[in-house]
Amino acid sequence: MKAALLYGPRDLRVEAAREPRLEPGEVIVRVVAAGLCGTDYSIWTGDRPVDYPRVMGHELVGNVEAVAADVTAFRPGGRVVVEPNYGCGRCPLCLEGNRNLCLSRRAVGIDVDGGFAELVRLPSRCCWPAPAVAETDALLLTEPLAVVVRAVDRGAPRRGESAAVVGAGSLGLLALQVLRARGARVLVVSRTPRRFALARELGAAATHAITDGALGETARHFSGREGVDLVVETAGTAGAVAHALELARPGARVVVTGLPHEPTPVPFFSVVRREITITGSMIYQDEFGEALRLVASGAVQTRPLITHRFSLDRIGEAFAAHAEPASIKVALDL
Numbered sequence: 300m301k302a303a304l305l306y307g308p309r310d311l312r313v314e315a316a317r318e319p320r321l322e323p324g325e326v327i328v329r330v331v332a333a334g335l336c337g338t339d340y341s342i343w344t345g346d347r348p349v350d351y352p353r354v355m356g357h358e359l360v361g362n363v364e365a366v367a368a369d370v371t372a373f374r375p376g377g378r379v380v381v382e383p384n385y386g387c388g389r390c391p392l393c394l395e396g397n398r399n400l401c402l403s404r405r406a407v408g409i410d411v412d413g414g415f416a417e418l419v420r421l422p423s424r425c426c427w428p429a430p431a432v433a434e435t436d437a438l439l440l441t442e443p444l445a446v447v448v449r450a451v452d453r454g455a456p457r458r459g460e461s462a463a464v465v466g467a468g469s470l471g472l473l474a475l476q477v478l479r480a481r482g483a484r485v486l487v488v489s490r491t492p493r494r495f496a497l498a499r500e501l502g503a504a505a506t507h508a509i510t511d512g513a514l515g516e517t518a519r520h521f522s523g524r525e526g527v528d529l530v531v532e533t534a535g536t537a538g539a540v541a542h543a544l545e546l547a548r549p550g551a552r553v554v555v556t557g558l559p560h561e562p563t564p565v566p567f568f569s570v571v572r573r574e575i576t577i578t579g580s581m582i583y584q585d586e587f588g589e590a591l592r593l594v595a596s597g598a599v600q601t602r603p604l605i606t607h608r609f610s611l612d613r614i615g616e617a618f619a620a621h622a623e624p625a626s627i628k629v630a631l632d633l
């Protein structure tokens with residue numbers, strides 16, 4: 300089979316690879332489409348080291364090719380969406396339900412070979428039957444959507460509340476839509492106005508470019524009070540928490556998802572004096588089913604976010620496209 304193997308930073312080669320062999324509890328999926336995200340990009344550049352050679356790819360839709368003898372939940376031919384993270388299932392964190400926090404958590408496409416390949420081997424628990432009504436393209440963003448569903452719901456949005464999303468990349472544009480589905484009015488804040496027309500199409504009530512300044516003023520005007528009730532940070536920049544705090548009203552909740560590895564300055568005086576609740580959110584626990592429902596029902600539109608598509612042979616161009624300002628989600632067609 301054909302696979303894209305990463306031999307080292309920026310050394311990605313599409314070549315013939317050994318076909319995966321089934322182990323008990325596993326399925327082999329023939330990949331139909333794969334999404335490329337910032338995690339793949341940081342692995343590709345070497346910022347996030349992995350064991351080489353590695354096949355990346357964790358945002359996957361495909362068809363079941365084969366199942367191990369002990370797997371009864373799937374049969375060859377069915378279309379599936381891949382949930383690529385899995386805990387050990389045995390530690391105290393996993394047993395209490397915090398499997399996203401498992402210290403032995405593994406991720407397909409990062410810790411084990413993933414789906415930038417014609418075939419991928421997966422634990423069967425990583426597969427979800429694709430809803431019949433949803434097209435493959437629409438399902439391609441289910442994985443990042445599950446991340447966003449958890450982040451939004453960690454902020455406990457209530458119908459009629461005002462919310463702000465910091466960042467208008469793929470996660471921000473998904474967070475906007477999940478907040479809308481939860482009944483919130485949403486202000487989208489971004490470094491540039493590049494995505495604001497799309498944000499409005501997807502339901503943003505207002506937009507604000509950070510370079511225009513006066514974030515607090517905009518939040519007060521938008522909310523009709525001291526600031527917004529809830530902020531979901533998706534920007535992944537060191538300044539994002541400070542921006543979130545400027546938008547928040549006293550007593551607000553701020554959910555943080557996308558921070559970079561370098562230290563993030565946080566004005567804690569403002570947190571204490573205004574009783575802001577800051578909540579971290581890490582991938583997902585049990586949100587995958589809800590993400591599939593939101594796609595299948597049409598409450599979340601994912602296809603407008605796919606801006607580029609490439610065949611596996613052109614994966615180098617796909618990584619270049621990911622870095623372009625005009626790209627939101629780059630897809631590979633296998």
Ligand SMILES: [Zn+2]
Nearest residue numbers: 336337338358
């Ligand atoms: Zn990803």
Ligand SMILES: [Zn+2]
Nearest residue numbers: 387390393401
């Ligand atoms: Zn565990």
